[in-house]
Amino acid sequence: MVYRGKPSAACERCRHRRLKCDYRTPSCTQCIRADVSCPGYRNLLELKFKDQSKEVVRNYRLPASKKRPASTSTVEPQTSIPTGIPRDSDDFGALCCEKTALSIPRANLVYPEQEIARSYLYANYIIGGPRCGHMSYLLPLIERSRNSAVNAAVSAVALAALANIRLSPKTMLKAQQEYTTALSKTNLALKDPSMCKTDGILAAVVMLGMFEVMTCTDGSFIDRWVNHMEGATKLIELRGSAQLSRQEGLDLFTQLRAQVGIIRIYQERYSSSVFTNLTEDIHLDRNPDDQIIDQLFIAITRLTDFCANIKNRHIVEPKEIIGTALKIDAELVSLMISVPPLWRYDTVKVPMLDGKPITQAFWGNSYHIYHSIYASSMWNNYRSARIIIQELIINAVKDLESITNDNIGYPQRSNLTNQARQTCLQLVEDICASVPYNLGMEIEDSGHLGSSAPGASVGHGLDIGATLSSFQITGAGGLTIMWPLLVAGNSPIACGDLRKWIAICLDKIGHSMGINQALAMSKLIQDGVQSRVFLSPEYQSQPYKS
Structure with missing residues (x-):
């Protein structure tokens, strides 16, 4: 057996x-x-x-003469x-x-490095274990297009992640070669009016963008990543509403929508009308339990356009900024009051020993358990948006005080600032409480810290004896928690210890999952650089050193 x-x-x-x-x-x-x-x-x-x-x-x-000698340097596996x-x-x-x-x-058994890398990608991003895969749409696309651009792009990302984990320049060179091949095949396909509308080509563009995330070494990667995402946005527009009738097309659209949304809100640019219109098209036809993600996106687009209006000085009065920010915040809160069961989460208390948590691997005395990475990502997108809103309110109150000489409204302004700070603190702590789930850690029934790999604990108390648990750490978990952690670490209410803890989490994601962008984010937090600079032209001229 x-x-x-x-x-x-x-x-x-x-x-x-x-x-x-x-x-x-x-x-x-x-x-x-x-x-x-x-x-x-x-x-x-x-x-x-x-x-x-x-x-x-x-x-x-089997006859002994047919068996391979044990001294062979490389043994081909039977399967x-x-x-x-x-x-x-x-x-x-x-x-x-x-x-x-x-x-x-056998000790001298050698498997092709590319297959090892692809297996790592499958397990960490496509299949995803019990919490579902982050890129399951790649399964049928790879099977249908074995020599296409998407396969080369998948190999490039897989080899890049493996190269970062192993610190192997040789493997990274192979990854760069696969990237060049994928880029060439993608550009060729984009010239074909029919090919450019296929799911495989859109998936290839997504993977090319992911390659930039994996191989981030300096600020210039941002420009390439944003270009890939903008190219994907144009493909989404060309493909029209027909793409939403296929599961792969719908999954691609949903993932790209979130990535483009991050870019727009950080660059303070107006939201994409393409994604907004298509979201409205699919909202009523989608599974009722999943409509919450469309509703949340539509609400966040209002925040995106609001930030763009402030940057372009279409809205300048502090009172108007405060009023609009409070209105958008209330809309977000009311939306998440009653979410479907599969999108909810449980709060678990960390066991105490002598009045203190048994481990410092978690921030605070509790953490969250979600039904899927999608649910965790949705909640953290909501929290990140509300943190940005609280920051806008705090800054607008400061501007209002600078132009107001009377003390009549001081108590109200002070209360508003304190309320925004308290809300911001709770949202930051909630993001931190989601980290154990995304990084595959839990407290087992026996009271011991569990992780999916030895030494996978995170935090400023790394002397914990970690044991294997039912959780399975995946790169998808690290990929989806990076931006919320950056928002939390850059929050005005984040203390020095919290910033340090978040930086350690991002370092862990970068080194153990091979995602270099996480290392760049960690450096931003440690250097005290504003997170919005990460997607600005000013950052592109600053070299990143791991």
């Missing part, structure tokens, strides 16, 4: 359609909503183990690692375990 890894407990329909199954009986919610008969669930115990007695006997009876990947996590886990069983491990 061979253990085949933890299979998916989802029903057959949810697994094939890559939907979030809630495992209810006699029918899951997804099947009830679609008004179809739920096909039921598999026997997980039978799937976890595979009887390989016959294979073992057959291998044992090669595929360039494509299986469609669901249980098949992937079974395949990996099956390779271990069929191939006798």
Whole structure:
């Protein structure tokens, strides 16, 4: 018997359609909503183990002359690692375990570096373990286009992440070569009126942008990253509403919308009308439980346009700024009062020992548990937006006081500032409370700190004996928490210890997940540089040193 890894407990329909199954009986919610008969669930115990007695006997009876000598420097595995990947996590886990069983491990066994890198990318960004994959849309695109631009781009990102983790210039050179190939194939496809509208080409552009995030070494990467995102925005416009009828197209649109939104709000530019119009198109047709992410995006676009109006001096009066900021803030709060169950989170208390938390790996005495990375990302986008609003209110009150000589309104202004600071502090602490989930840490029932890898604890108390837990650390978790951490670390209420803790978190993401952009963000916080500078021309001239 061979253990085949933890299979998916989802029903057959949810697994094939890559939907979030809630495992209810006699029918899951997804099947009830679609008004179809739920096909039921598999026997997980039978799937976890595979009887390989016959294979073992057959291998044992092989003539000695046909067996490879143990002294061979490089041994080809009996089953090669595929360039494509299986469609669901249980098949992937079974395949990996099956390779271990069929191939006798040897100390001098060598696998192609590119396949190791791609396997890392699959596990950390595409499959994503029990918390769902961040880029699951890549699965069918890679399988359908084995020699396309998207495959070269995937290899470039995978090799870049591996090169950063291993500190390998040789691997990074391979990543740069794959990037050049992907860029060439993408540019060629963009000249074809039909090819430029395919999901594969849009995914390639997304991965080219992700490559810049992985390989960030100086300020100039920002320009390249923004160019890729702007190019993707133009593709979204060309593709029209038809792209939203396909699951891959919808997932690509949703992810790009969030990235472009970050760029616009930090650069204080007006929101993209393309994304706004398409969001309104899909809002009513989307699953009711998922409509909250569209509603949140529409609310945040009002903040984006508001920031652009302030920068362009279309709004200059402090009272008008305060009034508009309070209105947008109230809209965001009312929107998140009652979110669907799958988008909620639980708050877990950190166990205490002698009146103190048992570990300093977490900030504060509690942390959050979410249903998925998508839910964590949605809440942190909401918190980041509200932090920016509180900063606008605090600054506007200061401007109002500088031009107001009377003391009549002082108590109200003081109360407004204190309220904004308290709200900002709570939002920052909530972002920090989401870090353990995104970095794959938890407190187990036994009271010990758990992580998905030895030494994965984060914080200023790194002398903790970390143990393996049910959480699985993924690069997707680190990728989605970076910008909220930057916003939190740059907040005016962030104390020195909090900034230090956030910088350590970003360093951990950068070094353990191979994401160089996190290291650049950490340096910004340590140097006390305003976060908005990160997406400005002034930052591009400043070299980054890790």
